[in-house]
Amino acid sequence: MAIMISIPAGITANQASTETLTQNLSNTITQTEATINQTLTQIDCTLSPSFEGFGFEPPNTGDASGFTPPDGSSGFAPGDFGGGSMPGRFGGGPFGGGGTTAMNETLYEDISSIEGVAAVASSLQASEGTEQTMEMMGRSFTRFVPDYIIKGVPLTSDLSDNYPILPTNITAGRNLQAGESGVVILSENNTAFFNAGVGDTIDILDQSFQVIGIYGSSGVEDVMTLYMNLSDAQSVTNNTGYITSITVFAASSNVVSTVASDISSLHPELTIVTGQQRLDQLETLRDTYEVQLENAYASLAQTQAVAVQEIVIAVAATSLIVLFVMLYTVRERTKEIGTLKAIGFSNLNIMSQFMLEGVILSLMAGVVGVVIGVFAAPALSGLLLPAVNAGFGGAFARAAGTVSSVSGVVTPELVLIALGGAVLLGVLGTLYPAWRASRTSPMEALRYE
Amino acid sequence: MSNVALKTEKMGRVYKLGGRQVQALSDVNLEIEKGDFISIMGPSGSGKTTLLNVLGCLDKPTHGKVLLDGVDITNVAERNLHKTRKHKIGFVFQTFNLMPWLNAVENVELPMEGTGKTKEETRKRAVELLNMVGLSERKEHRPQKLSAGEQQRVAIARALANNPAIVLADEVTGNLDGKTKLEIMKLLGKLNAEQETTIVIVTHDGQVASMAGRILFLSDGKLIAKEKQGTHQNK
Numbered sequence: 001m002a003i004m005i006s007i008p009a010g011i012t013a014n015q016a017s018t019e020t021l022t023q024n025l026s027n028t029i030t031q032t033e034a035t036i037n038q039t040l041t042q043i044d045c046t047l048s049p050s051f052e053g054f055g056f057e058p059p060n061t062g063d064a065s066g067f068t069p070p071d072g073s074s075g076f077a078p079g080d081f082g083g084g085s086m087p088g089r090f091g092g093g094p095f096g097g098g099g100t101t102a103m104n105e106t107l108y109e110d111i112s113s114i115e116g117v118a119a120v121a122s123s124l125q126a127s128e129g130t131e132q133t134m135e136m137m138g139r140s141f142t143r144f145v146p147d148y149i150i151k152g153v154p155l156t157s158d159l160s161d162n163y164p165i166l167p168t169n170i171t172a173g174r175n176l177q178a179g180e181s182g183v184v185i186l187s188e189n190n191t192a193f194f195n196a197g198v199g200d201t202i203d204i205l206d207q208s209f210q211v212i213g214i215y216g217s218s219g220v221e222d223v224m225t226l227y228m229n230l231s232d233a234q235s236v237t238n239n240t241g242y243i244t245s246i247t248v249f250a251a252s253s254n255v256v257s258t259v260a261s262d263i264s265s266l267h268p269e270l271t272i273v274t275g276q277q278r279l280d281q282l283e284t285l286r287d288t289y290e291v292q293l294e295n296a297y298a299s300l301a302q303t304q305a306v307a308v309q310e311i312v313i314a315v316a317a318t319s320l321i322v323l324f325v326m327l328y329t330v331r332e333r334t335k336e337i338g339t340l341k342a343i344g345f346s347n348l349n350i351m352s353q354f355m356l357e358g359v360i361l362s363l364m365a366g367v368v369g370v371v372i373g374v375f376a377a378p379a380l381s382g383l384l385l386p387a388v389n390a391g392f393g394g395a396f397a398r399a400a401g402t403v404s405s406v407s408g409v410v411t412p413e414l415v416l417i418a419l420g421g422a423v424l425l426g427v428l429g430t431l432y433p434a435w436r437a438s439r440t441s442p443m444e445a446l447r448y449e
Numbered sequence: 450m451s452n453v454a455l456k457t458e459k460m461g462r463v464y465k466l467g468g469r470q471v472q473a474l475s476d477v478n479l480e481i482e483k484g485d486f487i488s489i490m491g492p493s494g495s496g497k498t499t500l501l502n503v504l505g506c507l508d509k510p511t512h513g514k515v516l517l518d519g520v521d522i523t524n525v526a527e528r529n530l531h532k533t534r535k536h537k538i539g540f541v542f543q544t545f546n547l548m549p550w551l552n553a554v555e556n557v558e559l560p561m562e563g564t565g566k567t568k569e570e571t572r573k574r575a576v577e578l579l580n581m582v583g584l585s586e587r588k589e590h591r592p593q594k595l596s597a598g599e600q601q602r603v604a605i606a607r608a609l610a611n612n613p614a615i616v617l618a619d620e621v622t623g624n625l626d627g628k629t630k631l632e633i634m635k636l637l638g639k640l641n642a643e644q645e646t647t648i649v650i651v652t653h654d655g656q657v658a659s660m661a662g663r664i665l666f667l668s669d670g671k672l673i674a675k676e677k678q679g680t681h682q683n684k
Contacts, residue, residue, distance in 0.1 A: 339546040342507060343560045343607065344535020347528070442507045446542065447498075 006377040007307045007314075008414055018300040025293045040275040041118075042164075043248040043260050045111075047103045048271050102242040107267075111248060114262045116255035121165050122243040124152040124233045125225075128205070148190050149225040150204065152233020155180055163249050166227060173198035173213030181229050185213040189223045205236045246270075315425065318362075322429025326358050330437040337437050338445025351438035358430025359423055366422025370415050454518065454614050454647045455481040455504060461512035462499050462670075473499040474510070474670045481615065486641040486648045488658035491667035497651045498619070500667065504649065505540060505617045506533045518614045535560060539608030543620040545600040547592040553579060553603045554588045560610040578606035581644075582636060598629035605636065609646065618650040622657050634660045 105122050112120045129146035153165045157178035160166060166175055167185070176185055184202070186194065191214060194202045200211050209228065234240045248263065250256045253275065260274045273281075330337070337350060462474040473496045481487060491497050502508035503515060506522055515522045517537055525533055534540075547556045557575035566574070579588050582602040592600055601621060608616050618637070622630040634657055640646045641662075650661060658664050666673050 335544075335546065336548065339540075339542070339548075340559075341531065342505065342534060342538075342540045342542075344531050344538075344611075345562075346531040349531075349563070443498075443502050446507075446546075 006373050007310055008417075010377070011304060011307050012411075014300060014303050018296050021296050022293060025289050025296075028289055040253045040279065041250045041256060042275045042278070043250060043256065043263065044273045044278070045108075045246040045248060045263060045267070045270045046244065046273075047101050047269060102239060102244055105241055105243045108243075108246055110266060111246065111263055114259060114266070116251050116259045116262075117248055118251040119159055119163055119249040121154055121159050121163060121247045121249070122230065123154070123165070123245055123247065124150075124230060124237065124239060124242065125244045126150050126233070126237050126239075146224060147193055150233050150237065151225050151227050152230035153227060154230045163247075165247070167215035169216040170213050171216045173211070175213055175215075176227060176229070180212075181232055182209055183212045184209045184226050184228045185215055186211055186226045187223050188214060188216055190226050207236045250275075315421070318425045319429045322358060322362055322425055323432065325361070326354065326430045326433035327436070329357070330354065330433045330440075333437075334440060334445045334448040337440050338442045338448065341440070341442035342446060347438040350440075351434045354434035354437050355427065355430050358434065359426040362422045362426025362429070363419065366419045369422070370418050373418065374415075452482050453480060453516070454483045454485065455479070455649075456516040457504075457510075457513060458516075459513040460503065460510045460515055462496075462503060462508070463511045472670055474503070475512075477513070477670075477672055479665070479672065481647060481649065483614075483647050484641070484645040486638065486650075486662040487665060488650045488652055488661035488663070489665045489667055490651075490653060490655070490658045492653065495667045496670040497653075497667055499670075501617055501619055501649075501651050504615070505538050506530050535564070536611050537614045539611070539613035539616040541601070541604050541608045541616065541618040541621045543623040545592070545597075545604045545624075547600055547603055547607075549592055552589050552591050553584060553595065553606075556592070556603055557606045557610055560607060564611060574610065575606070578609055579603070581609075581640070582606045596629075597625055598632060601625065601629075601633055602636065605633075605640070609640070609644075615647045615649060618648065620652055621650060622652065622654060630654075630657065 102124075108120075108122070111117065127144070127146040127149045129144055129148075131142050132145050133140055133142045135141075153159075153176075155176055155178050160176065160178050167187075168175075170185070171188065173185070176183065184204070186196070191197060194200075194211075196202045196211050198211055198214060201208050202211060203209075204226075209232070228236075230243070234242065248259065250259045256274050256276065260272050263270065264272055340350060457477050457479045460474060460477045460479075461472070464471040464473055477500065489497060489500065499508065503510050504517075506517070506525075509523055509527075513523075517533065520533075522530070522533060548559065551559065554572070554575045557578055558571045561571045561574065576585075576588065579585060579602075582605050584599060584602050584606070587595060587599060590599075592603070595603065601624075604621075605616075608618075621637075622633055625633060637648055637650070638660060641648050648661075650657070652658050
């Protein structure tokens with residue numbers, strides 16, 4: 001009975017968790033598709049931190065910040081392209097990748113004059129957070145845990161009105177407007193961190209900003225990003241004149257590859273990702289999601305199959321136990337049956353007495369089983385059912401929300417079903433023994449020792 | 450109504466045992482009047498138990514008639530025989546066969562289940578019967594707390610519950626010591642004398658048999674002699 005109650009409880013929990021997973025995955029895929037359509041004419045240019053020959057120290061693995069931007073005090077001469085003193089971390093864009101580094105914006109003004117370029121948006125992105133050190137297998141790892149990501153975008157009327165440089169799904173307040181300064185829009189997740197809403201003033205790196213709008217998450221990755229004017233971002237992070245990426249918008253999707261190669265020949269140090277490449281990456285991402293979705297369904301189906309097998313085995317075993325116990329009882333009480341028949345009890349009397357006993361016995365077992373089940377369902381269902389979410393990656397787990405271990409939930413309906421099942425099994429298992437008891441010949445039964 | 454409690458006419462019982470026919474009883478002509486106290490004696494395999502089974506409506510004869518209180522039980526359908534047993538027959542067994550989970554008074558009440566009596570009537574009758582067999586002080590005891598003699602008294606009270614036409618006692622003294630054996634036989638004699646209960650006991654104990662009013666001998670399925678004529682026992 002405990003098994004009977006734990007398995008459906010576990011299945012319900014598994015089902016709920018897979019449904020959440022499915023929901024989140026399909027949302028992600030939809031959002032990814034929207035992003036793909038938006039970015040066909042977009043070319044992203046970043047400077048790799050490992051780019052050599054430009055005055056940069058290669059990333060130091062012992063240093064959690066990933067790289068040390070050279071400045072005067074550190075003894076390195078500022079490089080031709082890089083520089084600045086950025087607190088926190090750069091990068092954290094949708095595709096993570098190898099990270100980005102700061103570049104001097106004046107060096108890239110010539111990109112806008114390349115033929116086929118419709119607009120150029122330089123932006124600065126920096127993550128703020130804390131370092132966390134953890135021990136694993138005798139080694140110490142330092143991990144950067146971001147609290148929020150600052151993204152400064154150029155708020156010129158041409159860019160903010162015509163190109164997708166700002167989030168579009170404003171859920172409260174309003175979006176940033178051309179020429180604005182001292183104001184930010186937060187993601188819904190940022191509101192919790194800053195404990196602020198529209199109209200409130202928040203402190204970012206010791207400078208005050210007013211929150212004028214909140215935007216809803218448009219994808220799993222940029223939920224921690226807050227937007228402000230590029231010049232504000234440069235001043236607050238002490239990076240005046242520096243940017244972390246250049247987004248080039250081609251006039252049409254036909255000229256994207258030409259523009260990309262022109263940028264590349266002009267500035268070979270830049271890492272260039274075109275809309276098409278981005279599309280490919282997104283398609284890959286989508287495929288990954290779909291595979292994971294299939295795995296989730298397969299896992300659920302497998303769990304259900306195992307559950308059905310286990311319930312069938314449990315039911316069969318229970319019926320057989322009742323059958324044998326009652327057969328034994330009937331055998332043990334042969335003489336009693338003979339006596340009852342001799343003193344005038346009918347076959348029906350005998351049969352109903354044994355049926356009643358079998359049902360009461362099973363019902364009592366059922367109650368004990370339910371009590372055990374209520375306490376043991378989480379542990380038992382975990383033990384009896386395969387884990388539904390095993391093997392899902394970090395990003396996927398994040399997409400799925402809280403994906404924890406499956407635990408069984410015992411509902412009143414389940415208790416009633418289990419008790420009803422107990423009665424049914426009692427009836428099934430007792431039917432034959434009771435029938436045999438009723439057919440016992442009283443003469444033989446009386447002679448039985 | 451005639452004075453005959455039980456009568457058999459050319460009654461026979463044949464068993465089929467592995468393709469072979471065994472004549473357990475043949476041409477038994479027996480007449481038991483109301484108030485008779487009869488003992489049936491015979492060696493093992495003489496057909497005593499078969500006779501008792503047939504008389505007790507646990508088994509049907511293959512030949513002849515069995516008239517119980519004027520009704521031919523060979524004409525009663527198998528599924529209705531339990532009613533005849535309940536109302537016309539009282540069984541007393543060698544091993545007492547009391548229900549271990551019921552106390553004395555509940556054991557006596559058992560045959561009265563489903564006879565239409567109220568709970569109070571049933572209890573009154575059971576207490577009355579236990580008083581009659583001399584167990585008024587041991588009513589609430591379970592069988593395992595009673596001595597063998599006391600258990601047999603409860604069994605006798607149970608047999609009398611529905612005022613049967615005949616009480617059939619199968620080796621009722623077989624599990625009792627000498628003193629208790631005599632006490633039980635005296636009790637049966639008393640019931641026979643005072644309540645005019647018709648009693649048939651089957652035994653191979655000559656001393657026990659001699660306490661009945663009439664002794665019948667059974668050999669190879671046939672009644673071979675009648676002895677000591679008379680209705681009631683005389684002691």
